[in-house]
Amino acid sequence: MRFMVIVKATADSEAGVMPSEQLMAEMGRFNEELVQAGVMQAGEGLHPSSKGARVRFSGKDRSVVDGPFAETKELVAGFWIWQCASLQEAIDWAKRCPNPMPGESELEIRQVFSAEDFGDALTPELRAQEDRLREQVEAQQARRP
Known part of the structure; x- marks a missing residue:
């Protein structure tokens, strides 16, 4: 199973405060453990939302909203994609993570859909695509360096 581990933003990350x-170094060691364990x-870490944009959809209409975005606690500051046998294994790894932000912070763990999750809606043609x-x-x- 694949999981996206989301590092939630904080006021500091949204202000562009860079990690010490x-x-x-602590995150580098943790990432090495993750890589060595497969x-x-x-x-990756993400720039603050002030450097981003959102594209909103309403039927066929599209609109763009430039950052920053108000609800810091709902924003993403970084992410990992992990391959784990279970949600519990992902939780166990997350609990070993250094605190990604000064003070209070939070990781959110979400399973990534696999082809099998879509059942009959994923036709043989769509699966081939x-x-x-x-x-x-x-x-x-x-091919990239």
Whole structure:
């Protein structure tokens, strides 16, 4: 099972406060553990929402809202993609994580859908398309330095 582990934003992360050298080192060690255990597939920090935008959909209409966004506790400051045998394994790893922010912070863990989760709605044609796109993405990533 794959899980997205979401690092929730704080007032500091939204203000653009960068992590300390100590926190960077602690997170580096934790990420090394994740990689060595075969858990980590991806992980990145995000710029504050002031540097972002949202695209809103209403039927066929689209509108763009520039950041920053008001509800800091609902924003994402970073993420990992982990491969774990269960939600409990992901929770166990998350509990080992250094506190990602000074003071109070929170990680949210959400399972990523797999093809099997969609049942009959994922027709053989759609599954073939999904497989083809995944192969193309992997090939593109392999070509990048």
